[in-house]
Amino acid sequence: MPAPQAMRSRIVALVEPVVVDAGYDLEEVAVNQAGRRTVVRVVVDVDGGISLDDIATVSKDVSAALDKADSFGSGPYTLEVTSPGVDRPLTEPRHWRRNVTRLVTVRIGDKSVTARIKAVDDQGVHLVDDKGERTVAYADLGPGKVQVEFGRSKNDENTNDENDEEEGGDR
Incomplete structure (x- = not known):
């Protein structure tokens, strides 16, 4: 089996065109060993957010590309396709x-x-x-x-609660 970085680079080269052709951004690819199985984690995103249906479509397309390229030989692999979490650093x-x-x-x-x-x-x-x-x-x-906010400020420009006046204004 190739070195982890070489395998990751090869998988990125296979996966990125598939993700981009589907209209999404490839944010991250991680390749790890879990016993005899290789775990491939692909993180995708798009402006406006990504839905579960989008994730399912990308997962199917990426899986087909990996299978076609016989990326893992006869060894088993697990593919995880996900969206970035709120804790992902903003870098781009x-x-x-x-x-x-x-x-x-x-x-x-x-x-x-x-x-x-x-x-x-x-x-x-x-x-x-x-x-x-x-x-x-x-x-x-x-x-x-x-920063996770559980309640947005009343003066947030996106908060438009027309009922504030009727309910007595301040909360």
Whole structure:
């Protein structure tokens, strides 16, 4: 069996065109041994989010490509196709774009900043925090981490609860 990195590279070369042709982004491929079985974990995403039906389609296509290439010889393998979790670091412009309006913590220079992503463009990420709004170039951003919010602020621009006035306003 080839070295783990060589096998991963070969699998990425097989899987990436299949995922891209299906209209998705390949975020990660991990190849691990679990006893005699090889476990291949493929992480895919797309703007607007990915559905379970999308995952099933990609899984079927990737499995067919791996089987056709006889990637594992006669050895068994398990394929896991999934979407990135909320704990995935934001490192690429598309990651930032897919999380507009979300609260994130990110390292900018030597400081850790918690701010809301207002917008994303070719220049960088527009962040808003209690100190105001600023645009930070991608090169100046460390990996971002989405903060899980159980309740969004009333002044969040995406919250449009017309019943606030009828229910007495403040909660």
